[in-house]
Amino acid sequence: MTPQAQTRKSTHSRSLGVPVSTLYQWRYRRVGPKASRVGRHLRYDPADVRAWVARQAA
Template sequence: MTVPTLPERYLTPADVAELLGVPVETLYQWRRKRTGPRGFRVGRHLRYDPSDVRAWVGSLMEGAA
């Protein structure tokens, strides 16, 4: 059985916004509408797993094809 490893670093909303080229507020709007990449809270801080962001972008690309 393979144990999944944690990513080098979880992404902040600013990191994801920069990667996607959108304002941070857009990420928060997507989160409220449950349409953006899956995020999680660490205390009061929002973080994103890089593999979840990749999967979300991939699903958008599949829908566009």
């Protein structure tokens, strides 16, 4: 995955309809989509988020 392919937590927060704090909780509990830390920021691979959403819907 290239850095350009990674997206911000706020983008996924809006698309999933959950607060950013929920993404942090999911990451801490290891139940949400896979995220990478870039410095102090979280970044998500859109393909990982889509796969996670698909698994939740199944």
